[in-house]
Amino acid sequence: MDYLETNNTLPVQQKGNKRRSRGTQDQLLIDKMILENCKNRKTNLNMVWIDYKKAFDSLPHSWIIKCLETIGISKNITSFTEKAMKQWRIELVVGNENNGVVNIKRVIFQGDSLSPLLFIIAMIPLSVIFKKMKLGYQTAKGAEKISHLLYMDDLKLYGKSEIEIQALTNTVRVFSTDISMQFGMEKYATVSIKRGKITTCDGIEMPNGQLIKYNQNEDYKYLGILQLNNIKHGEVKTIVRREYTNTVRKILKSKLKGGNTIKAMNTWAIPVIRYTAGIVNWTQSDLDILDRKTRKLM
DSSP states (O other), rough: OOOHHTOOOSTTBBBTOOOTTOOOHHHHHHHHHHHHHHHTTTTOOOEEEHHHHTTTHHOOOOHHHHHHTTTTTHHHHHHHHHHHHHHHHEEEETEEEEEEEEOBBBBBOSSSHHHHHHHHHHHHHHHHHHHHHHOOOOOOTOOOOOEEEEEEEEEEESSSSHHHHHHEEEEEHHHHHTTTTOGGGGGOOEEEEEEEEEEEEEEEETTTSSSEEESSSSEETTEEEESSSSBOHHHHHHHOOOOOOOHHHHHHHHTTOHHHHHHIIIIIIIIHHHBBBBBOOOOOOHHHHHHHHHHHOO
């Protein structure tokens, strides 16, 4: 990680596993800024939400090693990673009968500290390609174009027109196909905004005939927050209130003693609200109501 940060190898668009970053909250704040900018300036914006299908389960080891070599990771580390991956295998045993060994040539394990970093490194080339395309949404004349935001495998694309968003989406498809990652269309959605308002479109048709469905009335949950052409503040508040209240009730039913109850509240209940801070437009009145309800439950 030190090498990647020192050499500015990690794309600024990727907030997964990044130090000194709020991760998903940073991405949601940037996304909120783009949506509000589009509405206030009454400009055009096309977006596509992409969530890879079992991304960690489909990434080939050969591609990971290629990326490590390309960005200049130490040969010792690259060699160690490659040799370690070659040892990954599953032995199939039914009863007392051994049915053989299956070598694992793709899949990154989850739960350790190295695997997320390997996944991020494997996705760096996609951000490099996007940068070279010079497409995306501009918040002002002369401002840097924003083509995408990444948090691990959660990807959101931004284009100023249907042609741009189609080009960006097709780039994702080609990239994913080339490295043998599963390009599942069922988790894709798109929306078209013209002059700050949602408009009807036919969706995005890929060169291979696949169609990304158009969302007009159906909200999309991006990094846990409901949105479409803007964040659905009312709906999100309702969901957060419900989840917060249920969590408080569970803590109080656990019969923890004084100090431990407060600690549990700060650990499990408060973060439910804190996650949406700055993203959802909470008013002082909203927070006062939650405070009174909490005191009543206690």
